[in-house]
Amino acid sequence: MQEILAKYIPQAAVEPTFELIKTNNVYLKIVNERVTRHGDYRKTPNGQHQITVNANLNKYRFLITLIHEIAHLVAFSKFGRNIKPHGKEWKHSFTMLMLPYIRPEIFPSQLLPLLAIHFKNPRASSDTDAKLSLALKQYDAPNDKNYIFEIPPGGLFRLYNGKIFKRGNKRVKRYECLEVSTGRMYLFNPNAEVEFLHS
Template sequence: MKNVLAPYLPEHAVDTVFELIKLYGVHLKIVNERVTRHGDYRRDESGYHKITVNSNLNKYRFLITLIHEIAHLAAFEKYGRNIKPHGDEWKLTFQKLMVPFIRPEIFPNQLLPLLARHFRNPKASSDTDASLSLALKQFDEAESEKTYIFQIPYGATFRIYNGKIFKKGAQRVKRFECLEVSTGRMYLFNPNAEVELLP
C-alpha cells in the first residue's frame, strides 16, 4: 500500500498517512478525476470504510483531501453517525489529524501560513478558501492553461466545465454574480472558479 500511495503524497507524509489508513481500516481507492469533488467517504452496508480520492490532484491537495475524508470516518466513529458531515465535530477531528502535516518538510513554505489560517476553522471544501485554493493550484501540472473568474473582465462571457455559459457581473464581497445566458438566472462564483473565456 505504501508503494501505491507514495507517488501521490509528499515524501515525508507517506508513513504517517499509511499509519492512519491502517488505524481506521480504510479501503482507499484512487479514481479518475471527478469535476464536482476531490474525494469521498462512504461506509457501505457491510461496514467497510471506503475513501476515494481523485488521481489527478497534486501531492498537497491529495494529502489535504485524503485527511479530510479520514476525518469524516474518525468523527463518525468518535461522535456517532448523527453529527453534521462538516459540523464542529468533523472540524475538530480534521484539525487534529492535519496538524502533524503542517510543517516545512511536507508543505512548501508559501503554503504554510495559508494552511495555518485555513485550519483555524476548516471549511467543507478547501476550494471555498480562495487564497488557499489558488496557492494549491500553482502546483497542478497544467496550471498555465487555466483561467480563473477573477482574471476575466466584467461583462465577459465564459463557459464552465458542464458547458453552461455565463456573463460575469459585479463582485459581491468575495464572490462574483454571474448571469446564466440561457436561463437569465443569477449565480455566485468563487473567484478561483476555473472558466473558459469565450470570444
C-alpha cells in the same frame, strides 16, 4: 500501499498516512477526476470505510483531501452518525489529524502560514479558502482554465457542463454571473475554474 501513496503525496507524509489508513481500516480508491468534488467518504453496506480521492490532484491537495475524508470517518466513529458532515466535530477531527503534517518536510514553506490559518477553522472545501486554493493551484499541472476573478466584467465563460455565463459584478466575496441561455443569475467563488471564451 506505501508505494502507491508515494506517487500521490509528499514522501515525508507516506509513513504517517499509511498508519492512519491502517488504523482506521480505510479502503482507499484513487479514481479519475470528478469535477464536482476532490474526494469522498462512505461506509459501504458491508461496513467497510471507503474513501475515494481524485487521481489528478497535486500531491499537496491530494494529501489534504485524503485527511479531510479520514476526518469524516473519525468524527462519525467518535461522535455518532447524527453530527453535521462539516460541523464542529469534523472540524476538530480534521485539525487534529492535519497538525502533524503542517511542517516544512511535507509542505512548501509558502503554504505553511496559509495552512495554519485555514486549520484554525477549516471549511468544507479548501477551494472556498481563496488564498489557500490559489497557493495550491501553483502545484497543479498546467491547464487552459481561468479563474472567475480573471475574467473581465461582461466576459463570457463556459463551465465543465457546457453552460455559458457572462461575468457580472462582485458581491461581498462572490461574483454574480448570468447564465446566457436562461437569464438566471448565479453566484461563483472567485477561484472557480472556468473556460474563458471572449470579452
